[in-house]
Amino acid sequence: MAEEAIRIENVTKRFGDFTAVDDVDLSIAQGEFFSLLGPSGCGKTTTLRMLAGFEVPTAGRILLEGDPVEDVPPHQRNVNMVFQSYALFEHLDVQGNVAFGLKRKKVAKDEIVTRVAEALELVDLSSRAAARPNELSGGQRQRVALARALVNRPRVLLLDEPLGALDLKLRRQMQIELKAIQREVGITFVYVTHDQEEALSMSDRIAVMSDGRVAQCGPPEEIYEHPREEFVAGFIGVSNLLEGKVEPGGKVRIGDDCLPVPGLDGAGNGDTIQIAVRPEKVAVDEIGADAYAIEPDMFTVEGEIESKVYLGVGNQLTLKLGNGSRLVALEQATYRMRADEQWEVGQKVKVGWHPEHCMVLS
Amino acid sequence: MSEPFYKPRFLRVFTGLVYLYLFIPIVIVIVFSFNSEKSLQVMQGFSFRWYSDFFNDPTLMDSLLTSVQIAVLTMVISTIVGTALAIGLVRAHSGTAKGFNILMLVPLITPEIVAGISALLIFSQLGITLSIWTIVLAHITFSISYVTIVVRGRLATIGTEVEDAAQDLGASKWESVRLVLVPSLWPAIVAAGLLVFALSFDDFVLSFFTTGEDAQPLPVRIWSMIRFGVSPTINAVGTLMMVVSISAVALAVLVPRLFGRRESGVKVLTGAEE
Numbered sequence: 001m002a003e004e005a006i007r008i009e010n011v012t013k014r015f016g017d018f019t020a021v022d023d024v025d026l027s028i029a030q031g032e033f034f035s036l037l038g039p040s041g042c043g044k045t046t047t048l049r050m051l052a053g054f055e056v057p058t059a060g061r062i063l064l065e066g067d068p069v070e071d072v073p074p075h076q077r078n079v080n081m082v083f084q085s086y087a088l089f090e091h092l093d094v095q096g097n098v099a100f101g102l103k104r105k106k107v108a109k110d111e112i113v114t115r116v117a118e119a120l121e122l123v124d125l126s127s128r129a130a131a132r133p134n135e136l137s138g139g140q141r142q143r144v145a146l147a148r149a150l151v152n153r154p155r156v157l158l159l160d161e162p163l164g165a166l167d168l169k170l171r172r173q174m175q176i177e178l179k180a181i182q183r184e185v186g187i188t189f190v191y192v193t194h195d196q197e198e199a200l201s202m203s204d205r206i207a208v209m210s211d212g213r214v215a216q217c218g219p220p221e222e223i224y225e226h227p228r229e230e231f232v233a234g235f236i237g238v239s240n241l242l243e244g245k246v247e248p249g250g251k252v253r254i255g256d257d258c259l260p261v262p263g264l265d266g267a268g269n270g271d272t273i274q275i276a277v278r279p280e281k282v283a284v285d286e287i288g289a290d291a292y293a294i295e296p297d298m299f300t301v302e303g304e305i306e307s308k309v310y311l312g313v314g315n316q317l318t319l320k321l322g323n324g325s326r327l328v329a330l331e332q333a334t335y336r337m338r339a340d341e342q343w344e345v346g347q348k349v350k351v352g353w354h355p356e357h358c359m360v361l362s
Numbered sequence: 363m364s365e366p367f368y369k370p371r372f373l374r375v376f377t378g379l380v381y382l383y384l385f386i387p388i389v390i391v392i393v394f395s396f397n398s399e400k401s402l403q404v405m406q407g408f409s410f411r412w413y414s415d416f417f418n419d420p421t422l423m424d425s426l427l428t429s430v431q432i433a434v435l436t437m438v439i440s441t442i443v444g445t446a447l448a449i450g451l452v453r454a455h456s457g458t459a460k461g462f463n464i465l466m467l468v469p470l471i472t473p474e475i476v477a478g479i480s481a482l483l484i485f486s487q488l489g490i491t492l493s494i495w496t497i498v499l500a501h502i503t504f505s506i507s508y509v510t511i512v513v514r515g516r517l518a519t520i521g522t523e524v525e526d527a528a529q530d531l532g533a534s535k536w537e538s539v540r541l542v543l544v545p546s547l548w549p550a551i552v553a554a555g556l557l558v559f560a561l562s563f564d565d566f567v568l569s570f571f572t573t574g575e576d577a578q579p580l581p582v583r584i585w586s587m588i589r590f591g592v593s594p595t596i597n598a599v600g601t602l603m604m605v606v607s608i609s610a611v612a613l614a615v616l617v618p619r620l621f622g623r624r625e626s627g628v629k630v631l632t633g634a635e636e
Contacts, residue, residue: 054526074529075537081530087523091545100541104532152531 003030004066005156005188006051011060013046013212020046022212023060028156028190028205033182035191035199038209039235044192047209048158051190052081065155075104080149081158084165086141088133094144095120095129101152119151122181139170146181156188163198175202196236200224208232230274230361239276239359240327246271252358255323259299260355274361281357282329284317284343285350293331298352303327305347317343319351327351388604395597402594412598422599424577429563432494432579436501436562441555443502444509445547449539451510452517466511469504477503478571485572492574500568505561509554516550549617556614560607 006028013021021043028034036044049055053074062070089097095116102112120126123143163171179202182189199206200220207217216232227233244252252261283293303319314332398407451459481500528538566581573582
């Protein structure tokens with residue numbers, strides 16, 4: 001791993017009786033795009049605010065590039081934050097906002113002018129340098145907040161749901177721009193969001209938080225493909241949860257069916273475990289017809305179509321299996337499909353998935 | 363009925379009468395302040411003689427000066443204290459602060475006569491000689507509430523993140539208040555100050571109870587003049603007082619708008635004077 005930018009060591013934060021952050025242990029590398037992902041109240045913003053210095057940990061240590069900073073006040077930390085509300089200074093114009101941090105640090109005047117111009121260039125706002133925050137659109141205000149933080153060349157940039165207030169289209173566009181800016185400046189980004197798609201598409205690594213603790217931490221692919229617990233599987237994307245009993249030979253019995261599941265190492269025979277399958281990994285075929293979606297090495301069971309939702313790019317099918325459990329399958333429309341090929345509700349079908357797409361949850 | 367939103371004519375007439383009732387006394391004062399003769403019934407000609415009487419009367423001029431001094435002192439002190447109080451009350455997040463928020467309203471609903479008598483009793487109990495300072499102290503008691511209420515409203519819309527942002531960008535706690543919070547509150551502070559100026563300038567009851575040997579403030583002076591017969595000069599004084607009060611309130615309304623665009627970008631950026 002590259003050099004460490006942030007180390008959070010067994011940090012706990014309590015507000016009275018409420019434990020907001022519970023024994024969190026994380027290490028974030030230099031130049032990494034790191035996301036804290038979770039529902040509201042999971043402790044992600046409190047963690048970020050401890051990194052910025054607005055909250056002091058109840059227990060544990062926070063190290064920025066190796067130096068402990070728990071007791072360093074916010075204005076003396078070499079990190080900057082982009083706030084959810086942007087928190088622009090309405091009484092200053094755009095360049096006044098961006099110059100604020102540099103002026104506090106007593107940077108020479110001509111250097112301030114150059115650096116402010118560079119920062120505004122970076123976020124594509126040079127033409128609005130003299131505008132007041134209240135004359136800008138939401139997206140532009142967001143860029144000012146970003147420029148105001150980046151101009152200080154912090155070691156770490158903290159972002160608290162920075163795109164939360166933007167509409168979907170602008171959000172998508174800003175996601176791409178943010179990622180590009182991060183690559184360009186090479187600063188470590190710690191990004192707080194409750195939007196799983198945002199976290200998956202932008203991050204190098206994600207820490208999924210729930211009830212103040214880190215449920216799982218890893219690259220997006222690992223979090224999505226190999227969630228370790230039900231909360232992660234359910235929060236990131238949609239998952240079909242199936243309960244079964246472990247049988248000898250790496251198999252799991254679900255009702256009458258016995259399916260091979262890789263990664264059962266920890267579980268003993270007879271244990272009840274939960275496994276999850278992503279809807280897009282479930283293939284559905286007509287009974288009796290030639291195999292179309294189902295591949296030879298898939299595990300298959302029979303089921304019945306209980307409901308069908310047309311999504312444009314495909315169909316979302318709810319399937320009832322022989323043993324009574326339900327599965328959601330997301331059938332992607334492809335160039336091979338004909339527009340008039342439609343499933344009937346109540347139709348008996350063959351359902352299959354690759355054993356390696358079964359995720360074992362603890 | 364064919365017209366669903368039929369407006370009966372008598373309502374317009376009635377509205378007109380209400381406005382006449384409200385404004386006729388004021389209009390009469392203004393009109394007769396320009397009367398060339400002493401009559402308060404018949405307008406005989408146009409002149410500035412009552413205004414010139416007023417400006418040539420040393421006691422009245424003293425009173426005017428006193429009133430302005432009192433209003434300015436009250437404005438400055440209560441804006442500073444009231445703003446600090448508003449920031450403290452909003453940012454304290456404690457149960458006690460909630461209680462004090464309600465207490466803030468008490469000076470506004472206390473009958474002025476009660477406030478005046480209690481102020482007088484306190485000053486005499488403590489052996490404080492009545493002067494313009496006792497008037498200022500009395501005026502401050504109710505003015506702080508106005509300032510706090512106006513500034514608190516603005517504070518609520520600003521939120522705490524701007525102060526956090528200032529500190530995040532290298533400002534100490536005090537600098538974040540001085541450089542970001544107070545400038546953001548400035549329109550509200552100025553508006554509240556002007557409002558307080560107007561209220562203090564034309565206050566009679568509190569001033570009456572707390573006036574000492576010094577020159578009396580204008581409203582008290584007018585009251586004592588009337589006891590010795592009504593002179594048309596009073597119309598001129600009244601008109602002038604109205605102009606001052608209306609100007610202060612109008613400014614209080616306009617100032618927040620004027621603040622929309624204030625400093626040029628270059629000045630903010632480098633701190634240089636252009």
